[in-house]
Structures are given as C-alpha cells and as structure tokens.
Amino acid sequence: MKHFFCRICLAWCVVMVITLVVPLQSFQLKEQFAQGLPGQYVVALYQKHYILIRILAKEQQVVTVEELLVPAMRRPQGLSWQQWMAQGAPCATSHSLYRIDLTHGRLLSQEEKLCSEMTPWVQSFLTSLLNMPLEDVPVGNRRKIARTQLEWVPKLSVCGHPVQVSGFRVLWGIWPADQSVLAGRRVELYVPLPGEGYPSFFPTWIQVQGIDRGTISLVDGGA
Amino acid sequence: MKSVPELLVPGKWRGEGRIVVPDYDFDIGYRAIWRLERGASDVLVCVQQVFRGSDEEPLINRLQIEAWDPVQDSYRLEILVGEGGLKLSGSLRMEGKSLVWKLFQQGLPYGEEIYTLVGPGEYLVRAEYGSKNQVHSIIKGSLIREME
Numbered sequence: 001m002k003h004f005f006c007r008i009c010l011a012w013c014v015v016m017v018i019t020l021v022v023p024l025q026s027f028q029l030k031e032q033f034a035q036g037l038p039g040q041y042v043v044a045l046y047q048k049h050y051i052l053i054r055i056l057a058k059e060q061q062v063v064t065v066e067e068l069l070v071p072a073m074r075r076p077q078g079l080s081w082q083q084w085m086a087q088g089a090p091c092a093t094s095h096s097l098y099r100i101d102l103t104h105g106r107l108l109s110q111e112e113k114l115c116s117e118m119t120p121w122v123q124s125f126l127t128s129l130l131n132m133p134l135e136d137v138p139v140g141n142r143r144k145i146a147r148t149q150l151e152w153v154p155k156l157s158v159c160g161h162p163v164q165v166s167g168f169r170v171l172w173g174i175w176p177a178d179q180s181v182l183a184g185r186r187v188e189l190y191v192p193l194p195g196e197g198y199p200s201f202f203p204t205w206i207q208v209q210g211i212d213r214g215t216i217s218l219v220d221g222g223a
Numbered sequence: 224m225k226s227v228p229e230l231l232v233p234g235k236w237r238g239e240g241r242i243v244v245p246d247y248d249f250d251i252g253y254r255a256i257w258r259l260e261r262g263a264s265d266v267l268v269c270v271q272q273v274f275r276g277s278d279e280e281p282l283i284n285r286l287q288i289e290a291w292d293p294v295q296d297s298y299r300l301e302i303l304v305g306e307g308g309l310k311l312s313g314s315l316r317m318e319g320k321s322l323v324w325k326l327f328q329q330g331l332p333y334g335e336e337i338y339t340l341v342g343p344g345e346y347l348v349r350a351e352y353g354s355k356n357q358v359h360s361i362i363k364g365s366l367i368r369e370m371e
Contacts, residue, residue, distance in 0.1 A: 144358065147357075
C-alpha cells in the first residue's frame with residue numbers, strides 16, 4: 001500500500017514538472033514567412049481591394065517584399081496576375097517596398113513608390129501578424145460546414161486554377177496590443193502545409209472575430 | 224384531431240441531394256437513410272444516417288419529435304448532430320403541403336428545413352443553415368419513403 005502511494009505521488013510530480021517546465025506549443029507566422037522564395041506572390045481580397053504581396057529578394061533572414069493595391073472594380077480584366085505585374089501593374093493605386101527582418105519580425109525599411117488613400121495592408125498589419133503567438137486550434141473547435149459537421153477548409157488557387165493543398169494548419173491567437181482596431185481580438189488562420197506548386201508563406205484565410213469585414217482570404221498565388 | 228404528415232409516420236426513408244456552400248463555391252453530394260420509430264410517451268425517434276460525399280461511415284443524427292402541441296400548432300423537436308456533437312432544438316409546423324422545421328442552437332436561429340410533399344411518399348428537401356461559428360450551407364435534395 002505504501003509503495004502504491006509513493007508511485008501515485010511520483011506520477012503526480014512528473015505531471016506537474018511537465019506542465020510547468022514544458023512550454024505550450026506556440027508558433028509564429030514569421031517562421032512560415034521565412035519559407036517563402038523570391039518570386040512567390042499571393043493575392044488577397046480585402047475591403048474591395050486586391051492586395052498583391054510578392055517576395056522580391058531574400059538574404060539570410062531579411063526579406064524584401066513588395067505590396068500592390070488595386071481596387072477590385074478597376075483591375076484590368078483578362079490579365080493574369082503575372083501579366084498584370086509584367087505590364088507594370090496598371091490601375092494600381094498603391095505600391096510599396098518593405099525590408100523585413102524575419103528573426104525579430106520587424107520592419108527595417110519602407111519605400112512608397114505610389115501612395116493611395118488606403119493605408120497599405122503590410123504597413124498596418126504584417127509585423128503584428130508575423131509576431132503574434134499562435135496555437136493549433138483543437139480539432140473539435142475547427143470551423144465546420146453547418147449541419148454537416150464536415151470540417152471546412154479554404155480553397156487555394158494558383159494562376160487562376162484551383163490546386164490541391166496537402167493540408168492546412170489551423171491556428172488561432174490574440175492580436176497584440178498594437179493600438180489598431182484589431183488589438184485584443186481573436187484571430188483564426190488557415191496556413192497551407194508546404195507542398196509542391198503553391199506558395200505557402202502566407203495564410204490562405206485569416207479572420208478577426210468581432211469586427212465587420214474582418215476576413216482576408218487569398219484569391220490567387222503563384223511564382 | 225390533426226392529421227399526421229406522412230413524413231412523421233414511422234418507417235424508413237431514403238434521401239439524396241447536394242450540400243452547397245455558396246460563399247466558398249463548394250458542393251458535395253449526400254445520401255441519407257432515415258428510420259422513424261415510435262418511442263416512449265408518444266415521442267417519435269428518428270435516426271438519420273447521412274453519407275457525405277464518398278463517406279463510408281455515415282454521420283449519425285438522432286432526432287426526438289414530440290407530440291403535436293395544439294397551442295403552438297407545431298411539433299417540438301431536438302436534434303443531436305453526430306456523436307456527442309451539435310445540439311439543436313426547434314419546431315415543425317405544417318404550411319400547406321410543406322413541413323417547415325425551424326432550428327435553433329442555444330436559443331439562436333440556426334436554420335430552416337422545408338419538406339414539400341410532391342407525391343405519395345415523396346418530398347422535396349430544401350434547407351439552409353448558418354451560425355456565428357459555422358459556415359453557411361444549403362441543402363437541396365429529395366426524400367422517398369421505402370416500402371417495407
């Protein structure tokens with residue numbers, strides 16, 4: 001009987017040590033962003049604007065990124081995003097370049113080549129997004145298609161064609177206190193698992209809870 | 224005495240149709256088997272097996288439909304979607320040839336299912352669901368009584 005209680009106490013001590021010493025599995029998006037390659041781009045739709053983010057260069061942990069904004073109504077029809085960029089991004093209302101230190105997730109420099117009334121998305125949100133501690137969403141808490149209990153996953157397109165993604169990592173976190181409207185709000189992200197034929201450096205789908213138009217979803221990508 | 228809609232007569236039904244998620248341009252087919260039995264205290268028990276897409280194992284929903292309430296002019300129902308899953312409650316009401324199910328999750332509107340009688344033992348199914356935490360979906364299909 002004495003040995004039994006000793007074992008129970010030992011097991012309890014082991015559990016407590018594991019709980020206190022082993023940190024929670026946390027993830028930061030800058031780790032995923034660091035896997036992006038020069039030339040890869042993603043296009044998101046946000047507040048009736050297309051936002052194109054392209055990796056221009058990468059040296060060690062410093063990445064140069066360009067961001068182009070074009071109102072959804074003014075995007076020239078019949079052009080792929082690659083053709084649009086090759087033609088000098090006609091009708092773009094904003095064009096900015098950024099150098100980002102991915103070790104610390106901070107903006108090193110910024111150059112605005114073309115300004116618009118709408119603040120560039122990268123300037124406003126990207127560094128907070130890159131540094132936000134994220135955790136995996138438990139399977140039971142993941143977004144489901146109503147009444148079917150099927151787990152929902154976003155779609156991903158490359159050069160206008162739907163692609164089969166090898167899976168998504170579903171993460172959530174609390175937006176840091178950066179004095180933006182998003183501060184303190186829960187954020188949910190679907191990050192594609194690395195695979196062939198599609199860029200995975202940026203989440204395919206982001207939703208900030210509790211605000212209007214709090215969803216940003218990718219509509220295309222490529223390299 | 225109110226006549227009982229055919230859909231609420233104990234027996235076996237087979238259904239099929241499509242589940243559409245309009246916001247994300249997604250849809251898959253489904254097949255369903257319903258078994259309705261009379262339970263204790265005039266309660267009707269329905270076990271729904273739903274095969275979504277190429278599912279080999281069905282999603283099992285359990286429904287309890289209480290006796291017709293003459294004051295509310297409706298049937299009260301409770302649904303457990305999946306094993307230990309989503310709990311819904313609501314009511315069934317006759318509207319012409321249609322049986323309209325209004326569903327709630329924790330008191331908040333969750334969706335509506337409309338079963339329209341198109342012939343003996345044959346219903347058209349149209350349903351629409353959505354809540355704060357779940358993605359809006361539409362179901363279009365049919366349900367046919369299986370002769371036993």
